[in-house]
Amino acid sequence: xxxxxxxxxxxxxxxxxxxxxxxxxxxxxxxxxxxxxxxxxxxxxxxxxxxxxxxxxxxxxxxxxxxxxxxxxxxxxxxxxxxxxxxxxxxxxxxxxxxxxxxxxxxxxxxxxxxxxxxxxxxxxxxxxxxxxxxxxxxxxxxxxxxxxxxxxxxxxxxxxxxxxxxxxxxxxxxxxxxxxxxxxxxxxxxxxxxxxxxxxxxxxxxxxxxxxxxxxxxxxxxxxxxxxxxxxxxxxx
Numbered sequence: 396x397x398x399x400x401x402x403x404x405x406x407x408x409x410x411x412x413x414x415x416x417x418x419x420x421x422x423x424x425x426x427x428x429x430x431x432x433x434x435x436x437x438x439x440x441x442x443x444x445x446x447x448x449x450x451x452x453x454x455x456x457x458x459x460x461x462x463x464x465x466x467x468x469x470x471x472x473x474x475x476x477x478x479x480x481x482x483x484x485x486x487x488x489x490x491x492x493x494x495x496x497x498x499x500x501x502x503x504x505x506x507x508x509x510x511x512x513x514x515x516x517x518x519x520x521x522x523x524x525x526x527x528x529x530x531x532x533x534x535x536x537x538x539x540x541x542x543x544x545x546x547x548x549x550x551x552x553x554x555x556x557x558x559x560x561x562x563x564x565x566x567x568x569x570x571x572x573x574x575x576x577x578x579x580x581x582x583x584x585x586x587x588x589x590x591x592x593x594x595x596x597x598x599x600x601x602x603x604x605x606x607x608x609x610x611x612x613x614x615x616x617x618x619x620x621x622x623x624x625x626x627x628x629x630x631x632x633x
Contacts, residue, residue: 437485444483444542444600447519448529449609451588451596452539452574457615460574461622467571468626473553474501476580476632479543483515490516490535491565492543494551498632502553511564513551515542515575529597537600538568538575539609550630552576574608578623580632583607585616
C-alpha cells in the first residue's frame, strides 16, 4: 500500500514538473516573439549610423591621446595598410568593418590580399535606456573616429585577434587608445563639433559624418593633423 501511495505521489510530482517546464517554455517563446517584433536589423537599414549620436573628444583628452599614441603606436603587434571593403556591420552591441590587407608593416601570420574584420565600435546603446539618449538618439561609441569609407586606404594599428571561437577573423585595438588608431591615407577636412547637450560631449552622427575624427575645437584638429601626418609618413603603403 505504501509503495502504491509513493508511486502516485511521484507521478503527481512528475506531472507538475512537466507542466512547470511547459509554462516556462511558453513564457520564453512569447517574450522572444515580443522582442523580435521590436528588433531592427541595422544591417538592412539605409544610413543606420544616422540613427545614433556619438561622442566628441575635448582638447585636453586629445593632447593626452597624442602623447599616448606617440609612445605606443609603434609598439603595436599588428600594423597594416588596408583597403576598406564594407560599411559598419552591426553585431550584438558592437560593429565591425571588413578590410583587405595591402601591406604588412608589423605582424605575423598575415598575407597581402587577406580579408579581415576590425572591431570599430565596442559599445552601442539602445533606446531602452532613456537616460543615455542624446536628443532622442542612443549613443554609439566610435572611438571618436568615423567609419572607414569603402574603397579608401587606411593605416591601422591592432593589438590582437578576438578569440570568439568561430571562423571570423576579427581584430581589436588596444585599450590604451581612446581614439581608434585608424588613419586615412586621404586628406580629410575636419571641422570642430559642438555638443548638442549640456550634460555630455555628444552630437548626432549625421552632423559629424564628414569628419575623420570627432573633436570639439580647431586647435585639437590642427595638432592631431600634424601628428597623423608624421604617422602616415612613417608607414607608406607603396
